[in-house]
Amino acid sequence: MTVLDTRALNRATLARQLLLDRADLSALDAVRHLGGLQAQEPQEPFAGLFSRLRDFDPAELSELVSGRQVVRTHLMRRTVHLVTGEDALAWRSRHDAMLRQKVFGVYRSELADVDPAELAEAGRAVMADGEPRTMTELVKEVGGRWPDVGVRPLGELLVAGVLSTVQLPPRGLWRQKAGVRNLLLATWLGREADPLPDDPSDPVGQVLVRRYLAAYGPAASADLRAWSGVAGLPAAVAAVREELVSFRDERGRVLLDLPDAPRPDADTPAPVRFLPAFDNAILGYHDRSRIIDDAHKGLSVKGERVVLVDGRVRATWTVDAGAVVVSPLSKLSGEDRKAVADEGSAMASFLSDRECDAVRVRDDL
Structure with a gap:
């Protein structure tokens, strides 16, 4: 079974989450x-x-x-x-x-x-x-x-x-x-929610599995449960299992995916992206190591806005007096600082209806 390393999973996540392009x-x-x-x-x-x-x-x-x-x-x-x-x-x-x-x-x-x-x-x-x-x-x-x-x-x-x-x-x-x-x-x-079908194969759960993998895969069943909060999805996973392909991550977990979903090369360049508080690109997994280091995984739960650099959480950001203020979590290269400043300027312009593009990248900690 093919092993997908953390970087390969990161690029797949970025592609599915519309964060690669x-x-x-x-x-x-x-x-x-x-x-x-x-x-x-x-x-x-x-x-x-x-x-x-x-x-x-x-x-x-x-x-x-x-x-x-x-x-x-x-x-x-x-x-x-x-x-x-x-x-x-x-x-x-x-x-x-x-x-x-x-x-x-x-x-x-x-x-x-x-x-x-x-x-x-x-x-x-x-x-x-x-x-x-x-x-x-x-x-x-x-x-x-x-x-x-x-x-x-x-x-x-x-x-x-x-x-x-x-x-x-x-x-x-x-x-x-x-x-x-x-x-x-x-x-x-204008109408009631759809009733839950009396079907042991869990057709609604099957839809959730497919939709989750399209936006978050490759992923383990534990990741699906972490995203949805819903237990009792094994019947749905079993029902669609023949449609899916399997991988393993570096920890040995079995990952499921849609066969034709994008899995970019691990060396695909990833642009800087500013994520809002509680973004599901991070919270949508049980194992979040594909996008955030264990030392920082509490940031998303606390509602910190974060910045992705090379696809991973490398800084937090806030808005102060109309300016976007970026606080790096570790030292950024000169090239990365410029890319962060450029994307931060774009975010500031968006938030202010193009009236302000001020951004400040704090000194590396």
Whole structure:
């Protein structure tokens, strides 16, 4: 079985994630290809698409959100993701059990006396009028049945665990600051999420496997689980196994992939790229060594924006007084510093509508 070293896996990841070359895709096609963008910080997907798409216009993504083609909803890993409306409807039921389990895992003692089915019924009755509500407002209207449960545990179980909800614009629009207002997914998109098929081969899981590999492969089953948060995918993997090719990484793990997916030569040059907070190019794997050193893997979990140099995380970046400020994690060569400064200037220009291209690369630590 062919062994793919870390550099080969890195170049495959960059190609699948549209980070090796900026793609000539629409924002909708990019969101669909990536299986969604993590979006708990509402403005971060815009920076993520800027680094992936040629001539990206942030107004295009805002229009998709306002036009209900892309939605903000709890999905993979119980985090807020920006996904196409089609994917939200197709995938939500497959994620239901995981979403409930994760909420109960965090608030097990507080929710011990709450029946999820009863809570869902109460929540749907309140939201049947089609009016958006904040989490606090929703809890206030149903919470009389559970007066001893706090707003946060009951609210998170409602909006993420037992009801299929979306977060409405203007939250998630370019340069808009707005609180979270929730509406039922079915109300916003005009139909209920697809029911989960009664099929042991897990057809929805099969779609998740193929879509994940297209955007993240080659990868192990543990990586798929880390991205989706969904356990119980072995049946789906088994069902599509004959379609896939196999490799091993340097640690001996079996990696699966789509046969015709891009796997560039390990020596393919990789441009500098600025990634937003919580980018799935890093969080979408159990073993993140293909893109970030073990010493720095906590950065993405903490929500640090990072800079890829030669395909790997080599710096963090922030915005201060309109300027992009880059903090290297290790010494950069003169050539790399210039490339970082050039891409940072492009990011600053994008974030300021071309009114500012200021960038500062701090002295190497």
